Amino acid sequence: MSAISLTNVSIAYGGNTVVHDASFEVAPGESFALVGESGSGKSTVLRAITGLAPEWTGEIALLGKPRGRTIDRAFAAECQMVFQDPYGSLHPRQTVDATLSEPLAIHGIKGADRRVPEMMAACGLDPKFRFRLPHQLSGGQRQRVAIARALMLEPKVLLLDEPTSALDVSVQAEILNLLKRLRREQGLTYILVTHDLPVVSFLCDRMAVMKAGRIVEIAPVSALADDGLTSDYARELVEKSRSGLA
Amino acid sequence: MSDLLDVKKLRVTFPTASGPVDVVKDISFSLGRERLGIVGESGSGKTMTGRSILRLIRPPGKVTAERMDFEGTELLAISEPAMRKVRGARISMVMQDPKFSLNPVMTVGEQIGEALAVHEKLPRRRVKQRVLEMLEAVQIREPERVFGLYPHEVSGGMGQRVMIAMMLIPEPSILIADEPTSALDVSVQGEVLSIMNDLVTRKGMGLIFISHDLHLVSAFCDRILVMYRGEIVEECRADALHAATHPYTRGLLASVPRLGETRAELPVLDRSAWETA
Amino acid sequence: MTTREWLLTESPSSRMQARLGRSYRVWRALIRNPLAVVGAIIILALVILALFAPFFATHSPYTGQLTQRLLPPSGDYLLGTDELGRDIWSRIVYGARITLVIVLLVGAIAAPLGLFLGAISGYFGGWTDRILMGITDVFLSMPKLILALAFVAALGPGIENAVIAIAITSWPAYARIARAETLTLRNSEFIAAVRLQGASALRVILRHIIPLCTSSVIIRVTLDMAGIILTAAGLGFLGLGAQPPLPEWGAMISRGRSFILDQWWVATMPGFAIVIVSLGFCFLGDGLRDVLDPKSGAKS
Numbered sequence: 001m002s003a004i005s006l007t008n009v010s011i012a013y014g015g016n017t018v019v020h021d022a023s024f025e026v027a028p029g030e031s032f033a034l035v036g037e038s039g040s041g042k043s044t045v046l047r048a049i050t051g052l053a054p055e056w057t058g059e060i061a062l063l064g065k066p067r068g069r070t071i072d073r074a075f076a077a078e079c080q081m082v083f084q085d086p087y088g089s090l091h092p093r094q095t096v097d098a099t100l101s102e103p104l105a106i107h108g109i110k111g112a113d114r115r116v117p118e119m120m121a122a123c124g125l126d127p128k129f130r131f132r133l134p135h136q137l138s139g140g141q142r143q144r145v146a147i148a149r150a151l152m153l154e155p156k157v158l159l160l161d162e163p164t165s166a167l168d169v170s171v172q173a174e175i176l177n178l179l180k181r182l183r184r185e186q187g188l189t190y191i192l193v194t195h196d197l198p199v200v201s202f203l204c205d206r207m208a209v210m211k212a213g214r215i216v217e218i219a220p221v222s223a224l225a226d227d228g229l230t231s232d233y234a235r236e237l238v239e240k241s242r243s244g245l246a
Numbered sequence: 247m248s249d250l251l252d253v254k255k256l257r258v259t260f261p262t263a264s265g266p267v268d269v270v271k272d273i274s275f276s277l278g279r280e281r282l283g284i285v286g287e288s289g290s291g292k293t294m295t296g297r298s299i300l301r302l303i304r305p306p307g308k309v310t311a312e313r314m315d316f317e318g319t320e321l322l323a324i325s326e327p328a329m330r331k332v333r334g335a336r337i338s339m340v341m342q343d344p345k346f347s348l349n350p351v352m353t354v355g356e357q358i359g360e361a362l363a364v365h366e367k368l369p370r371r372r373v374k375q376r377v378l379e380m381l382e383a384v385q386i387r388e389p390e391r392v393f394g395l396y397p398h399e400v401s402g403g404m405g406q407r408v409m410i411a412m413m414l415i416p417e418p419s420i421l422i423a424d425e426p427t428s429a430l431d432v433s434v435q436g437e438v439l440s441i442m443n444d445l446v447t448r449k450g451m452g453l454i455f456i457s458h459d460l461h462l463v464s465a466f467c468d469r470i471l472v473m474y475r476g477e478i479v480e481e482c483r484a485d486a487l488h489a490a491t492h493p494y495t496r497g498l499l500a501s502v503p504r505l506g507e508t509r510a511e512l513p514v515l516d517r518s519a520w521e522t523a
Numbered sequence: 524m525t526t527r528e529w530l531l532t533e534s535p536s537s538r539m540q541a542r543l544g545r546s547y548r549v550w551r552a553l554i555r556n557p558l559a560v561v562g563a564i565i566i567l568a569l570v571i572l573a574l575f576a577p578f579f580a581t582h583s584p585y586t587g588q589l590t591q592r593l594l595p596p597s598g599d600y601l602l603g604t605d606e607l608g609r610d611i612w613s614r615i616v617y618g619a620r621i622t623l624v625i626v627l628l629v630g631a632i633a634a635p636l637g638l639f640l641g642a643i644s645g646y647f648g649g650w651t652d653r654i655l656m657g658i659t660d661v662f663l664s665m666p667k668l669i670l671a672l673a674f675v676a677a678l679g680p681g682i683e684n685a686v687i688a689i690a691i692t693s694w695p696a697y698a699r700i701a702r703a704e705t706l707t708l709r710n711s712e713f714i715a716a717v718r719l720q721g722a723s724a725l726r727v728i729l730r731h732i733i734p735l736c737t738s739s740v741i742i743r744v745t746l747d748m749a750g751i752i753l754t755a756a757g758l759g760f761l762g763l764g765a766q767p768p769l770p771e772w773g774a775m776i777s778r779g780r781s782f783i784l785d786q787w788w789v790a791t792m793p794g795f796a797i798v799i800v801s802l803g804f805c806f807l808g809d810g811l812r813d814v815l816d817p818k819s820g821a822k823s
Contacts, residue, residue: 037431038431052719071719071721072721075721076721080720083715085712088712089715091717091735092713093734095541103721106726129534131534131537131541132534132541133545136533146716168287168288169459169498170287170498170501172501172502173502173515176503176512180510195431198504198505201503202503202509222506224505224506242505243465
């Protein structure tokens, strides 16, 4: 049974089809990347899996169960998402504590006073940040909070939408290390959306290259290093990335 | 090499609740007819450096320098009207996001024409001709059509090209580009950079290229300044970046993942290594 | 560690400390704004006058001596007497109670109602939005006082009905504000994140959207208070609000109208009271806007 499987999924926004016939499977524990430029539809795929983009046809299954078009609590407990912009993904008037307790409150899980500090520690957040507001945190710290929030419900699958592209390089390294460690420790399955091939190379096992709403190639990440990509477009992306222009 | 710009001990200060804070601390550098990259992370003072050259720092921010010499003019000494003549005409600036820098209710052609008209009196027909030439120079395929478009009707990449056209039409001596491509897609990035490169080298301008991306800057510029917390910690030729000596630069270089990454963990910057020094 | 440091610390150690610290910051920003302080003092004075009316009043507000009618201000009658020989100062003091009750009730009914309907409308969009905003537009397109007049005429004159009428006419403005704010928040990533955690629409609206709209609505309510007082006074003036012998300020002006040329104080003194209290609310509202407005950034 695969953690996530998409079969011939087409996704539309307001009647405009932006993703055509996407199919791929992600095994439990695997880290899978969706690579492409903006407008390629890679983020839209994530939004369809979560239910934030409900206009899709085809089949999406999470851990063997077919996905509906809405967000329900059972789904929330198994699959969570980390957003790109750490400045926009945290409620500006809620403390770290409130942000992290909210998922527990929604699911009626007790023991927030124990779980919140534990999760903060796991994500490398100093306990003194617990009652701070987002504007009192740096970009990297905010992204750690966002990751901690996504893990509060102990999901199996984590969807990562460009989780480091808004961060400084040195902070990016810290967050990438954190994501890698959490995956190893908690046996998580990742789907990472990014335009940054080196990040894929560091964090993922397999990747799908998307262009204009279609998957043009699915390949193991090792193909990045040993020139194993076959499609022209994927090779072009690698070339650009290598020349330093990405 | 004759220097276009010579800066000595530039300092930018902002008052805060807990006393004044120097965001740029006594930095000195010079710019010839070359491509100079200024690299740094957020808060390093790189953007402030670029803006202070054009005297675009708003009060209560304060700019001081021992010298800020631009082709024989002391930029910090001249009056605001005189500065306005320098700004745009002789030193221009391309900002990060074209969407915020273009006037939404004026057509692209009008705006570029305006940029020219402010600095040069020309008959109308001549202005339009120059604008069309410029649009062609930034590789816009149908200049006649784009001339009449409004900013929201052009794509990000084209918007940035329009910005570059607008900034370069008065033929300035120095172009300051602050993260000109970070809002753009990889495929467009390359094009925009090569257009800028072409114009800069052909016209013999000096370019200050401000970016957070070490690799991009090293691929594109002649010389690099690395800034950290308001100071220049490293200055080197772009092709010698791999031989950088300062621990911060080395740390930054190491912390970027590579294609075909084999390291199990990325080295994280250890700021204590040099901050105590 | 002083209390001040404890309140202003960057790393509070409990929920309580964080909350108190935030309130303290708002408070500090507010008392640095002189106009807001003037407004707050005026309103505080109004509240104290209303609470301890018997203590401040020098005479009975209801019974007067007909021999003492229409006396000019003097040491005995601070602001003079009206046509029934009642002390105007005492009537204004007791009138503060009525004004305060009107203001509080209208605020308590109209603001939450508008906030909630606006948030629902903005969050769901589509037909819900079209219907709710259609209703709001109908209310907004009519002058407040005329609409309130119509309601009072239908419900019958009296202070309770005046309050209901004013509340019914003032919620649409708040609904509009709340809707506009909700529209900008609806597609933000932090709302998407809560939805992804499985939160119900009601929970998202009540716990995540409404708290962000409240400050602009509070500001607007405070600024509107002056208008509410004036509308209440207007209804009183027309005889449709508080009924005699209640010392409602608008009704007092109305009765003083007949003597305005010879005994000016009868109409002017309650007029002053209305102006001062309205000004107080305006000042405070302006001050609150500077402090609470999310657009002015989270610099506090």
